[in-house]
Amino acid sequence: MTDDAIRIGDPDERPLTGAFRADGRPLDIDEYMAAGGYEALRTALRDMAPGDVTQVVSDSGLRGRGGAGYATGRKWSFVPMGADAPPIKHVVCNGDEMEPGSFKDRFLIQGNPHQLVEGMALACYAIGARTGYIFVRDQYDVPAALIEGAIAAAHERGLLGEHVLGSDFSVDINLHVSIGRYMCGEASAMLNALQSDRPNPRWRPPHMASAGLWSRPTVINNVESLCCVPAILRLGVERWRGLGLTDEGGTRVCGVSGRARRTGAWELPVGTPLRHLIEDLAGGMRDGARLRAVLPGGASTPFIPADGIDVLMDFDHMKQAGYGLGTATALLVDDSICPVGLTLNLLRFFAQESCGWCTPCWAGLPWAVDVVTDIEEGRGRPEQLELLEELCWTMGEQMCFCDLAPSATKPLSTSMKLFRDEWLQHIEEGRCSYRDHGVAGGDTSSLGGAAGPGPGAGGPGPGGEA
Amino acid sequence: MLSDEERAEIEAVLPHYPHRRSAAASAFRIVQKHRGWVSDEALADIAALLDETVEQLDARATFANMVFRRPVGRHVILICDSDCCYVMGYERMRDHLERSLGVALGGTTADGRFTLLPIVCLAQCDHAPAMQVDADFHGDLTPERIDEILARYE
Numbered sequence: 001m002t003d004d005a006i007r008i009g010d011p012d013e014r015p016l017t018g019a020f021r022a023d024g025r026p027l028d029i030d031e032y033m034a035a036g037g038y039e040a041l042r043t044a045l046r047d048m049a050p051g052d053v054t055q056v057v058s059d060s061g062l063r064g065r066g067g068a069g070y071a072t073g074r075k076w077s078f079v080p081m082g083a084d085a086p087p088i089k090h091v092v093c094n095g096d097e098m099e100p101g102s103f104k105d106r107f108l109i110q111g112n113p114h115q116l117v118e119g120m121a122l123a124c125y126a127i128g129a130r131t132g133y134i135f136v137r138d139q140y141d142v143p144a145a146l147i148e149g150a151i152a153a154a155h156e157r158g159l160l161g162e163h164v165l166g167s168d169f170s171v172d173i174n175l176h177v178s179i180g181r182y183m184c185g186e187a188s189a190m191l192n193a194l195q196s197d198r199p200n201p202r203w204r205p206p207h208m209a210s211a212g213l214w215s216r217p218t219v220i221n222n223v224e225s226l227c228c229v230p231a232i233l234r235l236g237v238e239r240w241r242g243l244g245l246t247d248e249g250g251t252r253v254c255g256v257s258g259r260a261r262r263t264g265a266w267e268l269p270v271g272t273p274l275r276h277l278i279e280d281l282a283g284g285m286r287d288g289a290r291l292r293a294v295l296p297g298g299a300s301t302p303f304i305p306a307d308g309i310d311v312l313m314d315f316d317h318m319k320q321a322g323y324g325l326g327t328a329t330a331l332l333v334d335d336s337i338c339p340v341g342l343t344l345n346l347l348r349f350f351a352q353e354s355c356g357w358c359t360p361c362w363a364g365l366p367w368a369v370d371v372v373t374d375i376e377e378g379r380g381r382p383e384q385l386e387l388l389e390e391l392c393w394t395m396g397e398q399m400c401f402c403d404l405a406p407s408a409t410k411p412l413s414t415s416m417k418l419f420r421d422e423w424l425q426h427i428e429e430g431r432c433s434y435r436d437h438g439v440a441g442g443d444t445s446s447l448g449g450a451a452g453p454g455p456g457a458g459g460p461g462p463g464g465e466a
Numbered sequence: 467m468l469s470d471e472e473r474a475e476i477e478a479v480l481p482h483y484p485h486r487r488s489a490a491a492s493a494f495r496i497v498q499k500h501r502g503w504v505s506d507e508a509l510a511d512i513a514a515l516l517d518e519t520v521e522q523l524d525a526r527a528t529f530a531n532m533v534f535r536r537p538v539g540r541h542v543i544l545i546c547d548s549d550c551c552y553v554m555g556y557e558r559m560r561d562h563l564e565r566s567l568g569v570a571l572g573g574t575t576a577d578g579r580f581t582l583l584p585i586v587c588l589a590q591c592d593h594a595p596a597m598q599v600d601a602d603f604h605g606d607l608t609p610e611r612i613d614e615i616l617a618r619y620e
Binding site for chain 2: 097098099100101102103105106137138139140141142174176177178179180181182193194195196197198199214255256257258259263264265295299329331333334337341342345346349352353355
């Protein structure tokens, strides 16, 4: 099976990506409409009250694809509705894809920007919002241009703007491009960034559904969550749920990076075994590399040991197994990578991106970086492992203002548990044995990566030739 | 003084927001597109245009990592240092860039051609190791490929 064959299939089985073009060019509005695009919006405006749309999304079982997995319909249902509700409300799309290891939102926007625009319009209709914002990160020059083009094309066809499709519903969608920092991806910090305030997270309550952007009722959803909404309405709850292999239902874009034969993104039934993603779709490891662990859904998820990959990829199964699904984009960690060095890399990221608001985070993360640097560089002492465990407690969920520092503890604590022997070896031998061999940070020199296609090719990563 | 073009572009985004000050991020991006960076003078001009204080605006600018408050080279190289690129050879790519440009991370080449900066995950991890030069993404890097890419930027 070629990579394209994996990506392109029956649109009904892969409702988010089935209509993607094989050449990688994004769908234009005519192509999207030929594939059923904007039908969900048309149907909703004609036949459904706003509350009905929220009910369908609730019944679909859709859970937020940004990583936290909060029920999307439930989130929408908290927004005040009816005659007494505040007249101005907002929908914000979180397209600040800066979670290390996640590339699914870019994949979805670059495949079909209109799907997101339709999802935004439906979300605005459901909660009674007149204005929506699509917040994308800096460096998303290509996705941003595509979204801008899609918004303009939708306006021309009467799918956005005043009296959408002749209805009483009017909506404007604006693009906002960030000026950087991971913290902006935290929902409440994103609202501050949009307002041009310092992007610290906000205390709750008030909850954003009652006082969010400019103190108006606001719903914030991830790009992929919003892309699911037109598909859910088009297919209906039963068919959408039936696409999944577990109770959660539906499909999900899953990705693979690292030293796999094929890297990339695939839309899969929710509940697909992680092993199927790694061994069948990604083709396993290449160049004699051996899988040691998986970081299953971004830097904020715990490491999964290589013998733990029979877990099913939905929120509940991953959680029951003690892992986390996160963004469902898996980094495969092979045996050429020093687990201490990789953990240090992750901690440096979190320390750098701390907003500086609460003490466990701004003080704890740089401290953890210092300690792990000592260990990685051969100056470690045995008692420092206990100190790191204590720091994981200090930076836990009950201690911090937001999830940034607690997220950092997940790869740290699981790395120390899974790779205990190697942490101890670093301390006992006073050196990193990987670094002595010159491959601590991986090494592509012998791995044939040079001929891999660039991003314009829309193809898979290097190594697919094997 | 903001140019007429800069002013017109900033005013075009004002209707997207209920308050003028909320256009600050867009204004920074517009000015930086034209000048490469945002000087104290430019920042004060933006503040005046958006009815915002210089202090508030500078606080916003310095929290962000993509508003350059010092001059940069004609092209800005952003080399990804996050986990997937680390696994696939980031350190080697960084070392190669530093050696061939003769600057460390954060530096600008003597001829003003390139500024080299680290960036968090560029979200194309299936093409790690990766970098971005100006608005162009480049993945599946090797030292040889980096040399080819840099030769395209004058």
